[in-house]
Amino acid sequence: MSEAAGSARRVPKLPLQALPWLPRPVRKMREHLAGLPADPLDALTAMRPLAQAGWDEGELRLLGRKVRGILKSEASSLKAEARKQGLVPLHLLLLSASTANHLGDALIGTAIRFGVLLELTIVEYEEPEPWIERHRSALKENPPDFVLLASDSRMLRLAAPLGEEEASSQAVDLALGQVMRIAEVARGATGKPVILQTLAGDVDASQINIDLGLPGSARYLTGEFNRRLAVEVRRSGHLLFDVNGLSNLVGQATWSAARYWYAAKYPFAAVMIPLYAEHVMRILAAQMGRSRRVLVLDLDNTIWGGVIGDDGIEGLALGTGSPLGETYAALQRMALSYKERGIILCVSSKNDEAIALDAFRNHPEMILKEEDIVAFRVNWDDKAANIKAIAEMIDLGLESFVFFDDNPAERKRVRDALPAVAVPELPEDPSEWISVFQAAGYFEQASFSREDQLRAGFYKANARRAAQLERIGNHDDYLRSLEMTLSIAPFDQPGRKRIAQLISKSNQFNLTTRRYSEAEVAALQTNPEAITVQARLEDMFGDNGMISAVICLQNNRQWEIDTWIMSCRVLGRRVEEAILQHLVQQARAAGALHLIGRYVPTARNALVRDHFEKLGFRRIDSQPDGETTWQLVISEYRDKNLPMTIEASGSSGSGSASAA
Amino acid sequence: MDTTPNNASAPELILARLEEIFRAELDDDDLAIGMDTRQADLKAWDSLAHIRLISGIESEFDIQFSIAEIEQISSVRQFVDAIRDHLP
Numbered sequence: 121m122s123e124a125a126g127s128a129r130r131v132p133k134l135p136l137q138a139l140p141w142l143p144r145p146v147r148k149m150r151e152h153l154a155g156l157p158a159d160p161l162d163a164l165t166a167m168r169p170l171a172q173a174g175w176d177e178g179e180l181r182l183l184g185r186k187v188r189g190i191l192k193s194e195a196s197s198l199k200a201e202a203r204k205q206g207l208v209p210l211h212l213l214l215l216s217a218s219t220a221n222h223l224g225d226a227l228i229g230t231a232i233r234f235g236v237l238l239e240l241t242i243v244e245y246e247e248p249e250p251w252i253e254r255h256r257s258a259l260k261e262n263p264p265d266f267v268l269l270a271s272d273s274r275m276l277r278l279a280a281p282l283g284e285e286e287a288s289s290q291a292v293d294l295a296l297g298q299v300m301r302i303a304e305v306a307r308g309a310t311g312k313p314v315i316l317q318t319l320a321g322d323v324d325a326s327q328i329n330i331d332l333g334l335p336g337s338a339r340y341l342t343g344e345f346n347r348r349l350a351v352e353v354r355r356s357g358h359l360l361f362d363v364n365g366l367s368n369l370v371g372q373a374t375w376s377a378a379r380y381w382y383a384a385k386y387p388f389a390a391v392m393i394p395l396y397a398e399h400v401m402r403i404l405a406a407q408m409g410r411s412r413r414v415l416v417l418d419l420d421n422t423i424w425g426g427v428i429g430d431d432g433i434e435g436l437a438l439g440t441g442s443p444l445g446e447t448y449a450a451l452q453r454m455a456l457s458y459k460e461r462g463i464i465l466c467v468s469s470k471n472d473e474a475i476a477l478d479a480f481r482n483h484p485e486m487i488l489k490e491e492d493i494v495a496f497r498v499n500w501d502d503k504a505a506n507i508k509a510i511a512e513m514i515d516l517g518l519e520s521f522v523f524f525d526d527n528p529a530e531r532k533r534v535r536d537a538l539p540a541v542a543v544p545e546l547p548e549d550p551s552e553w554i555s556v557f558q559a560a561g562y563f564e565q566a567s568f569s570r571e572d573q574l575r576a577g578f579y580k581a582n583a584r585r586a587a588q589l590e591r592i593g594n595h596d597d598y599l600r601s602l603e604m605t606l607s608i609a610p611f612d613q614p615g616r617k618r619i620a621q622l623i624s625k626s627n628q629f630n631l632t633t634r635r636y637s638e639a640e641v642a643a644l645q646t647n648p649e650a651i652t653v654q655a656r657l658e659d660m661f662g663d664n665g666m667i668s669a670v671i672c673l674q675n676n677r678q679w680e681i682d683t684w685i686m687s688c689r690v691l692g693r694r695v696e697e698a699i700l701q702h703l704v705q706q707a708r709a710a711g712a713l714h715l716i717g718r719y720v721p722t723a724r725n726a727l728v729r730d731h732f733e734k735l736g737f738r739r740i741d742s743q744p745d746g747e748t749t750w751q752l753v754i755s756e757y758r759d760k761n762l763p764m765t766i767e768a769s770g771s772s773g774s775g776s777a778s779a780a
Numbered sequence: 781m782d783t784t785p786n787n788a789s790a791p792e793l794i795l796a797r798l799e800e801i802f803r804a805e806l807d808d809d810d811l812a813i814g815m816d817t818r819q820a821d822l823k824a825w826d827s828l829a830h831i832r833l834i835s836g837i838e839s840e841f842d843i844q845f846s847i848a849e850i851e852q853i854s855s856v857r858q859f860v861d862a863i864r865d866h867l868p
Contacts, residue, residue: 150804178836182804222832383831383850390835 133547134174137370137395141544141560142174143535149179153186160194161201164237168207169539171232177393184225187232191239200745202237206723210404211239213264213310215248215302217275219385223393230397234405245385248302252309259309266404267306268315268361271299272387273322278341288335292344296352303358313637315359315403318346320367320388323376357639359403359566366392366399369559402564408635409625412542412562414516415458416507418525419469419476419498423455423488424448425550428479429471439485447551452487454554459492462572463563464514464579466495468506468523473498494579503530504537514579515688517628517724522562526550566625567638571618571665578689581661596763599693602659604764606698611645611652611669612770618666619654622685627724629686631717631731636683649674651706655699657690657764664690668699677713679703684717684731698766700735704757714751721746789867791815794860801840802856805832819854833859841867 134140152170156163164187171183191198199209210231214220220242231238241264243251248269252259276295280287303314325331325338332339346364353360367375370392377389388396405411420427425437425444437444438452459465465488469476476498480490495513497506503525511518518540525531526546535543544560546553565572585602592598611619620638627633636644644650653670656663667690671683681703686696707715717732719725729748733739736757737750788794795815803811806824819825825833834850837843837859843866845853853859 150800176839178801178804178839181832185807221828379845379847379850380831380835382847383834384828386831391839 131548133552135370135374136556136559137374137392138176139174139394139398140547140556142172143545145173145175145179149175149182153182156186160190160198161205163190164198164202164207164232165205167232168235171229172539175229175394177226177390180229180394180397181225182229183232184228184230187228187237188225191237199237204721204723204745206235207232207237208235208408208722209237209239210266210408211241211262211264212400212404213241213259213267213306214243214270215246215251215267215306216242216244216270216387217247218244218270218272218387220244220270222384222386222390223397226393227397227400230394230401231404233398234401234410236401236404236408249298249305252302252305256309263310263312266312266315266359266407267310268400269299269302269306269317270387271317271319273319273338273342274387276319276345278319278338278345280336280341282334282336285335288341288344292341292348295345296348299349300352300356303356307358307639311640313358313407313639315361315400316349316353317361318349318364320364320375321372323372324378357637357642359407361399361403363396366395370395399561402561406564406566407624407637409627410519411564411566411625412522413462413520414464414466414510414514414522415455415563416466416468416510416521416523417455418503418523418527418530419467419471419479420526421550422524422526423452424479424483424486428475433479433483436479436483438483444550445485449485449487451550451554454557456487456492458563461563461565461568462575464494464516464575465492466497466510466514467493468497468503468510470500470503471498502533502537504534507534507538507541514582515691519724524557567617567621571621574663574665577662578664581664582689584661585659595692599763602661602693602763604657604659604693606695606764606766607656607658608699608702608766608768609654609770611641611654613642613645615654615666616641616645619669622666622669622687623683626685626687627722628688628727629691630722630725631684631728632682632720633722633725634683644671651679651703653699653702655695657693657695668695670699670703672703672707672715674710674712677711678716679707679712679714680716681718684728688727694762694764696731696735697760698762698764700752701760701762702766702768704752704754707754713754715754717750717752719748719750789864791860791864794863795856797840798837798856798859798863801833801836805829805836813856815857815860817856837863843867 156166167183167187175183203209214223221244224240224242227240228238276298278291278295280291299316303316306314319342321342322338331337332343334340350360375388375392380386380389417423425448426435428436437448439445439449455465473496477490480486480488495510497510499506507521507523508518511521518538521541523534523541523543531543531545534541542562544557547556588601589598592601616638620636620641623636623641644652651672651674654666655668656666658664667687669683669685670681672679673682703715717737719729719732721729732750737752739748740751741749799813802813803809806822806829808824834845838845841863843863845862849862853862
C-alpha cells in the first residue's frame with residue numbers, strides 16, 4: 121500500500137462525454153487517414169482498430185467522412201467484401217425536426233468502432249410523419265435497416281397550463297400519440313422496429329423544487345412523457361434510446377448548449393456527439409447480436425485491494441471498515457449484478473490458484489463466490505492466452521469478451537494480442553472505476569428474458585457434462601447417459617422474447633444471419649406460409665432452456681429453410697439431427713417434396729459451413745461469395761435413432777414421437 | 781522576450797492550426813487561408829460550415845466562443861483575434 125498514496129504523475133480526470141473507457145488517441149486523425157492503405161477494403165479494415173480510441177467530435181467526423189468517400193467511389197461489391205471482414209453494412213434512417221446532418225459523419229465514424237459500415241439517410245427540420253408518407257414507395261423499395269426518431273421537446277411542443285392535471289395528461293397523450301404514430305408508420309414502411317428517444321430535461325426550464333409534482337411544468341411534462349414512452353416502447357416492441365438518462369449522466373447543464381441551439385438548432389452540445397453516437401451504435405449492435413456477454417476479472421488490486429500472495433487473506437482491503445475496502449466490495453456487487461442479467465463471470469489472474477480460491481472460499485467479505493465464476497484461469501501464464509482458453513472452454517467468441525484489469529500494462533498486452541476483446545481503460549482511482557465501466561455500456565441488452573437469468577447456470581452445467589464425457593469416453597454412450605428430452609413447438613407468445621433474442625444474438629450457429637425483431641417473430645406465428653420451430657433441451661444436469669429456432673417458408677411443395685439457429689451450448693448433442701427429423705416428418709405430412717437450405721457466409725458462422733452436407737443435403741448451387749444452396753429429397757430421408765426423447769407439440773406432425 | 785510560454789498565441793501559429801481546421805471542416809485538403817480570407821471569399825463557408833468551424837476550433841483550442849462571437853465572426857482575422865482573446 122505504501123507506494124499508492126503520493127505517486128508521481130497524475131492524469132486529469134476525463135468527463136464521461138470523452139468516452140474515458142476507450143484508450144486515448146495517439147496523433148491526429150488526419151495523420152492516420154493519410155497513412156491508410158490505398159486499397160479501399162484494406163483501408164476500411166485498417167480503420168477498425170483506429171476507431172477504438174476515444175476520438176473527439178471533429179476527429180470522428182473526419183473518420184466518417186473518409187468512410188463515406190471510400191464507399192461513394194467504390195463498387196457495391198466492396199460492401200460484400202467488407203462484410204466478410206466483419207464490417208457489416210447497415211442503413212439507418214434518422215428523422216429529426218431540428219438539425220441532424222451534423223451528426224452524420226460522427227455516427228459513421230463511431231459505427232466503424234462497432235464493426236458497422238453505416239449508410240445514413242438524414243431528414244432534418246421536417247415533421248417525420250408527412251415525410252414518411254411522401255417517401256413511402258422509396259422506403260418500400262430500399263428499406264433502411266433501422267429508423268431513429270430523434271425527437272426533442274421542442275418538436276413535441278409539450279405544454280399545458282400550470283396546475284392543470286387533466287390538460288397535462290392530454291398534452292402528454294397527444295405527444296406520445298404523435299411519436300407512436302410516427303413509429304408505426306415507419307415500421308409499416310420499413311418492417312423494422314424504430315428507435316425512440318426520451319426527452320432530455322431542459323436546463324433552461326424553471327428549477328423550482330415543486331415542479332416535479334406540478335402539472336403543466338416542464339419538468340412534470342417531460343417526466344410523465346418519458347415514463348409513459350418507456351412503457352409504450354416495451355409494449356409495442358420498438359427500441360428505447362434513453363437520451364434523458366444520458367443527459368442526466370453527464371449533467372443537463374453540460375448536455376445542452378444554448379449557444380448551439382440558438383446558432384444552429386443543434387439539439388445538444390457538439391461535444392456530446394461522440395457519446396450520443398456511441399449509444400445509437402450500442403442499440404443497433406445489440407439488435408445485431410453484437411453485445412458482449414462475458415466479463416473476465418483480474419483479482420489482485422482489481423476485485424480486492426492488495427496482492428493475496430503477499431498480503432494473505434487478512435491483509436486484503438475488502439468490505440466494510442475501510443474506504444478502499446468498500447470500493448472493492450462495490451465493484452464485486454457490480455459484477456454480481458451483471459451475472460443476474462445473464463453475463464458470464466470469469467477470472468484470469470496471475471496467482472497461485474489454491475491461494476486465490478482460498479480468498480473466494482474463506483474471506484468473509486467476498487461478495488463474489490466461487491459458484492458465481494464460470495471459469496477460473498489462475499496461473500502464471502500470459503493473460504491473453506488465458507482469455508483465449510476461457511473462450512474455447514465456454515465456446516463463445518472473443519468478441520463477446522470484456523477484460524477488467526487494474527494494470528495498464530496487462531490491459532495493453534491483451535488489447536494488442538486480442539483486438540476483439542474489449543478492455544476498458546480505468547481511472548487511477550478505483551472509486552471511479554464503476555462509473556466509467558457502467559458508462560462503457562458493454563452489455564447493452566435488446567431485451568430481458570428468463571434465459572438471461574439462468575445463463576450462468578447453463579454454462580456451469582456444461583462444465584459438469586464435460587466431466588461426465590471424460591468419464592464415459594464414448595460419445596454416443598455419453599449422449600445416452602445424459603437422458604435428454606427435446607421439446608419442439610411452433611413459435612408462440614410465451615417463447616417470443618427468447619426467440620427474438622436467439623435471432624438477434626446468434627452469430628456462429630446461424631445459417632443465414634437474418635435478423636428479425638420481436639414484432640416480426642410475432643407476425644410469423646400467424647403467417648400460414650411459415651413453419652416455425654422452437655426447441656428446448658433438458659437433461660439430467662438441468663434445463664438448457666430454449667436452444668434452437670428454425671423458420672421454414674412454404675413455396676408450393678418445396679420448404680425453404682429461411683433461418684436455422686442453435687445455441688452453441690448444445691453443439692455435439694445431435695439436436696440439429698433431431699430438428700431435421702421433425703422438419704422432415706412435418707414436410708412429409710404436408711405433402712412437400714424437398715427441403716431447401718441456404719448457407720450465407722459471414723465473418724462468424726464458418727462453424728456451420730458444412731451443416732447441410734452433414735445432414736445429408738445435396739449442394740445444388742454455390743456462389744462466388746461463398747453462399748451455397750442445398751436440397752434434401754423428402755422421400756429419400758430415413759428416420760434416425762437419436763439419443764434423446766423428442767416431444768413435439770402443437771404442430772401438424774405426429775404429436776409425440778419418441779426415438780430413444 | 782518571447783521564449784516559449786506565449787508562442788501558442790502567436791497569430792501565425794494560430795493561423796496554421798486554423799488552416800487545418802478549415803481544410804477539414806470545409807472538406808478541401810488543398811485550401812489555403814490567410815488573415816484576410818473572408819466568409820464571402822469561400823463558397824463552402826456557409827452557415828452550417830460556420831458552426832462546424834466554431835465547434836472544431838472550440839475543441840482544438842479548448843475555448844468557448846460567446847453567442848455574439850458566433851454571430852459576428854466572418855473572417856479568418858476575426859477568428860484569430862477571438863481565439864487570442866480566449867487563450868490564457
